[in-house]
Amino acid sequence: MLPDRGRASKTCAACRKQKTRCNESPAGRALSSLERTVNALVRRLDGMEPVNNSLRSDQPSSLVESIRAARYHAETASAEQVPAPLFVLRDVTRETGFRPADRTATNTPSRGLSDDTISKGIASEQETITLLALFQEHYGRWVSFNPLTQPALLLEDLRAFPLLLSACCLIAVRHTTQDLAARLAPKLFKEAKTLLSIAMLHVPLSIGSWLLSGSAIQQTTAMLDPEDVDCCCVILGSDHATNFESRMVAEVYLYWIIYESCGVSVDLPKAQAALHTWKEEWGFLLEQFRAQFLQMGFYFPQLLVYDQSLKSRSAAVRESLLLEMVRLSTSIINLAMDTGDDRTRHLSDHIYHMISFAAVTLCRLLHTYEEQLPLSHDLHGLDRLILSLASWLHAIGLPAHIAFTMGNVVAGFHKKLRPNSGPSPSASYAEVDPAIQDDFAWLFPELFGTASFDMMNGTMLPEYQPI
16 A cells, blocks of 8 residues: 655645646635636637626737636536526527428528519519608618618518518509509508418417417407506607607507507596607607607597597596597697698508598587587687698608598598588599598598497488587
8 A cells, every 4th residue: 555645745736747746726726626627618619709808918829828717717607507498498409400391482581682673574673762752761760771781782682581671662652653653552561461471370380388378368358558658758768869769669658558548438537638748758859850740649549548438338428528629620730731741641650540530530520519619719710720631641642642641531431421611722632532431440440439320321420429
């Protein structure tokens, strides 16, 4: 047996090879352990770039890499000891060589260049570039397109996303010529609808039953929390937040009030208090640039909750409520026509829906309360205002534009409810088919405020209550 050396110092492996002696200090042992760890990590990471780049670059590269690797090892060691169940299943799947069936051929929209609008012959490359240029100029900020990117380069990126490309072109085509819009709009709409259907089908087929059922419940109950709305305020904490973004956040809070207020029954005092609180918090934006759209947005929920209250069968209509609805409707219409500018043609469809809702509501008030309103209003003046709005909407853009479409709706609706109110300032009014509003009423009953039609005689039955 070898004699027990007791407390004699032990020689490290390197010194033994060189037949020398050393006294390995605790620091030396820690460095040896670090070297072994680094070597093991280098072999395992196989060249993976370290995750921490905050170390000084003037340090020796080997030391920097060693410290980075050691820190990475220390931070992830515990996680590697107990891997998450999902990662365990992933690793087992990889090790067994199992490959799931490929469902991309039937369930996912293709991202190949052979399936975009150009390859399918829907629009030429130059036409597509022109449409993207229009979209980028007038709507790019809605989707964070870089305004400095050339449309041709933008097209190269979007060709991998056929649905987005089709949507951009479809929105922009309304701002071209009538001939081009008549030729491209139907094809682009059909293509966008097809791609959207495929994409929406792919989502349920690509997720588990738990997520699928959760998504179905969310769609059924429109399930939102105030915390979801509050998340929109995060962008205002940036030093680069713009007036446009501030108005968008303010509008989100307005629509949240609508979401909470306009249910089966309307609590009018509660809704009015919520709107008053909103104005105290966001009213400063009403004094800034292009505030007319936010002002419309503020009038719109008021008109909506009053409209809901007017249909309530729990009480007769108060005259003050009726007068306030006329004021709000005319204010929205006048704001639209008096503040038009070069961006009017490129407003969101929602703006035109708000304006049209105001006109439709005013038509219904004139129809239902024709005997009471002359005591406080000039009915002929209100009729002229509605007809002037229809002409204004017709003059904004091509027949493919949403404004022109809603102009037809307003004119047709007014002609049906107020056939003897006088001629329109627009010659096109005589050509409008009053039945056009029937088609839209079936699709948008909330816009017309009616749940049923007498299809035998074509007379609409407003649901407003008598005074």
